[in-house]
Amino acid sequence: MAHIAVIGAGYVGLVSGACLADFGNFVTCIDIDTKKIEGLQRGVVPIYEPGIEAVIARNTGAGRLRFSTDLADGIKKNNVIFIAVGTPPGEDGSADLRYVENAARTIGQAIDTYTVVVDKSTVPVGTGRKVAGWIREELEKRKLHVPFDVVSNPEFLREGSAVYDFTHPDRVVIGCESERARGIMKEVYRSLYLTETPYIETNLESAEMIKYASNAFLAVKITFINEIANLCEKAGADVQDVAKAMGRDGRIGAKFLHPGPGYGGSCFPKDTRALVKIGQDYGEPQCIVETTVKINEKQKLRMVEKIEQELGGSGSVNEKTLAVLGLAFKPNTDDMRESPAIAICEGLVKKGARLRVWDPAAMGEAEWRFRSIRDKLFFAADEYDAITGSEALVILTEWNQFRNLDLPRVKRLLTLPYFFDLRNIYRRIEVENAGLRYVGIGK
Ligand SMILES: NC(=O)c1ccc[n+]([C@@H]2O[C@H](COP(=O)([O-])OP(=O)(O)OC[C@H]3O[C@@H](n4cnc5c(N)ncnc54)[C@H](O)[C@@H]3O)[C@@H](O)[C@H]2O)c1
Numbered sequence: 001m002a003h004i005a006v007i008g009a010g011y012v013g014l015v016s017g018a019c020l021a022d023f024g025n026f027v028t029c030i031d032i033d034t035k036k037i038e039g040l041q042r043g044v045v046p047i048y049e050p051g052i053e054a055v056i057a058r059n060t061g062a063g064r065l066r067f068s069t070d071l072a073d074g075i076k077k078n079n080v081i082f083i084a085v086g087t088p089p090g091e092d093g094s095a096d097l098r099y100v101e102n103a104a105r106t107i108g109q110a111i112d113t114y115t116v117v118v119d120k121s122t123v124p125v126g127t128g129r130k131v132a133g134w135i136r137e138e139l140e141k142r143k144l145h146v147p148f149d150v151v152s153n154p155e156f157l158r159e160g161s162a163v164y165d166f167t168h169p170d171r172v173v174i175g176c177e178s179e180r181a182r183g184i185m186k187e188v189y190r191s192l193y194l195t196e197t198p199y200i201e202t203n204l205e206s207a208e209m210i211k212y213a214s215n216a217f218l219a220v221k222i223t224f225i226n227e228i229a230n231l232c233e234k235a236g237a238d239v240q241d242v243a244k245a246m247g248r249d250g251r252i253g254a255k256f257l258h259p260g261p262g263y264g265g266s267c268f269p270k271d272t273r274a275l276v277k278i279g280q281d282y283g284e285p286q287c288i289v290e291t292t293v294k295i296n297e298k299q300k301l302r303m304v305e306k307i308e309q310e311l312g313g314s315g316s317v318n319e320k321t322l323a324v325l326g327l328a329f330k331p332n333t334d335d336m337r338e339s340p341a342i343a344i345c346e347g348l349v350k351k352g353a354r355l356r357v358w359d360p361a362a363m364g365e366a367e368w369r370f371r372s373i374r375d376k377l378f379f380a381a382d383e384y385d386a387i388t389g390s391e392a393l394v395i396l397t398e399w400n401q402f403r404n405l406d407l408p409r410v411k412r413l414l415t416l417p418y419f420f421d422l423r424n425i426y427r428r429i430e431v432e433n434a435g436l437r438y439v440g441i442g443k
Contacts, residue, residue: 001024002079002184002187002188003025003079004017004020004025004026004027004028004078004081004082004188005027005028005029005030005075005077005080005081005082006020006027006028006030006084007030007031007074007081007084007085007103007106008030008085008099008103008121009030009031009033009036009067009084010047010084010085010086011047011049011159011162011266012084012120012157013029013031013082014040014045014046014047014052015052015157015163016082016084016120016157017065017082017084018052018055018056018059018163019163019166019167020188021059021062021064021065022055022058022059023188023189023190023191024064024190024191025064026064026078027059027066028065028067028068028074028078029065029066029067029068030068030069030071030074031069032069032071034069037067037068037069040067043056043060047334048333048334048361049160049162049332049333050160050163050332051164052163055163072106075107075110075111075115076111076112079113079115080115080118080184081115081116081117082118082120083100083103083117083118083119083121083131084120084121084155085102085103085121086099086121087121087122088270089269089273089274092277093273093274093277094124094273094274094277094278095124095127095270095274097123097124097127097130099121100119100123100127100131101134104117104130105135105137105138107135107138108134108135108137108139108141108142109138109141109142111135111148112144113146114146114148115149116148116151116181116184117131117149117150117151118152118188119131119151119152119153120153120154120155122154122155122211122212122215122274123208125209125212126208127208128150128205128207128208129150129204131150132148132150135148135150149176149177149178149180149181150176150204151175151176152173152174152175152204152208153172153173153174153185154173154207154208154210154211156169156211156214157169159265159266159332159333160331160333167192168197169192169197170198171197171200172193172198172199173200173202173211174199174200174201174207175201175203175204175205175207175208176201176204176207211271212274212278213275215267215268215271215272215275216271216272216275216286218256219263219268219272219296220289221256221257222256222258222260222268222296223263223292223295225243225256225257225259226259226262226296226441228243228259229259229441229442230302230442232442232443233441233443237442237443238442238443239443240442240443243257243258243259258423258424259441259442260340260422261299261300261303261341261422261423261441262299262300262340262343263296264338264340264342265330265337266335266337266338269293269296269338270338272289272292272296273293275289276289276293297343300340300343301343301347303340303344303347303422304344304347304348304351306420307322307348307394307420308351310437311391317348317352317353318351318352319354320392321353321354321355321356321389321390321391322354322356322390322391322392322393323356323358323380323387323390323393323414324341324344324355324357324358324386324396325383325386325393325394325396325397325399326341326396326397326398326399326402326423327339327345327358327362327363327365327366327396327397328359328361328362328365329397330397330398331399331400333361333362334359334365335365336362336365339362339397341359341396342369342370344396345370345377349373349377353376354377355377356377356378356385356386356388356389356390357370357379357386358379358380358381358383358385360399366379383402384406384410384413387410387413387414388413389413389415390413390414391414391415391416391418392414392416392418392419393410393418393419393420394420395421395422395423396422396423398423403425407430407431407434408434408435410434411434411436417437418437419431419438420439421440422440422441424440424441424442426438426440428443
């Protein structure tokens with residue numbers, strides 16, 4: 001069993017650390033955020049993620065998982081160090097590598113025996129070699145020659161099903177050029193390796209590229225169906241029928257063919273922009289991805305126009321009260337990073353609307369994300385409280401609990417009968433039967 005330190009106990013670091021401990025490894029999750037670590041030591045889990053609490057409790061109880069703020073100590077005591085810090089977008093769209101560099105330099109300042117450094121953060125092609133360079137520089141300052149290898153092991157988990165995804169991945173990607181490190185990585189992922197999870201070994205650059213190419217492809221797929229949906233609206237087709245039939249084609253696949261208000265979250269927006277920048281830097285523009293980024297921004301604003309159009313055209317949103325259900329960028333998470341709800345709510349407020357908002361998990365995050373439009377917002381206690389006295393209902397996130405609204409009650413609570421289903425989770429007929437005016441996407 002490997003002895004692992006995970007630097008960064010955020011979404012990816014915490015889930016990876018807990019699940020790697022569940023595979024039988026000994027794991028220390030380390031973060032500079034003292035409050036987060038103190039909370040974890042008391043059993044307080046800082047993210048909303050189904051199933052994670054049980055995995056953490058099981059493994060802390062078994063003595064395989066611990067939490068610490070002592071980076072140097074964690075690095076010294078373990079021979080496999082995962083870097084799972086954030087790589088937020090910089091001003092020009094490129095990934096900001098300052099946290100990765102910081103972690104790498106700290107590793108160089110602390111290791112004194114052979115160590116495998118595993119990059120799990122999403123980083124531009126070439127970063128693995130930079131990480132090796134930063135570690136080497138720090139070792140040179142210490143006048144030491146300590147052997148180490150750098151591995152790229154991108155993460156594909158999805159927020160909301162992160163534990164399942166980590167423990168049942170479609171593939172494990174290991175970018176690495178050393179036999180010794182490859183052997184240790186097989187130990188780390190022994191449970192998956194033995195169950196014949198596809199295990200893809202590549203060089204560092206390919207592993208780094210796989211992550212960006214995968215995320216960008218999914219963003220393109222969503223954007224493609226969004227554009228087709230917009231065309232369906234004009235052409236009299238129903239995008240749900242179109243997507244269903246397209247998805248039955250094994251070469252296309254049904255996933256990520258659901259039209260909506262645009263993609264958001266902590267990964268797709270930043271990773272597509274980073275890939276655009278990488279393409280520009282190498283003189284190989286990624287035109288499809290560049291266009292995708294632009295269309296996605298337009299799609300969010302298009303939702304505001306769509307609502308305005310339905311309510312009676314230019315100026316019709318002014319002084320109206322709208323109920324907004326769903327603020328997180330997708331269900332089963334409290335994450336609002338780049339959620340379409342932000343642009344859409346701000347757009348509606350700009351046009352003079354007042355909003356009664358509700359999300360089952362993201363209300364805390366919404367409090368500070370919406371600070372600039374706070375005085376136009378009412379934070380409701382549940383979905384029906386949001387709908388009460390509103391003139392229209394707008395569904396922005398497909399939480400399960402929004403799929404089964406009591407439609408006659410919705411009709412009674414709304415003062416005008418507008419029902420905007422921007423995730424296509426209802427059938428027109430059932431909504432219209434309740435006396436509501438249904439507006440979906442692409443139909
Ligand atoms: N969130 C996802 O769904 C997801 C999925 C796949 C890949 N990724 C990638 O994984 C990486 C991490 O993403 P995240 O969502 O977990 O980020 P996050 O912001 O939730 O967590 C990052 C953590 O790193 C900590 N940190 C920063 N510098 C540190 C240091 N020097 N030492 C110790 N801790 C430090 C921060 O305090 C924070 O807790 C990113 O590159 C992201 O693109 C994220």
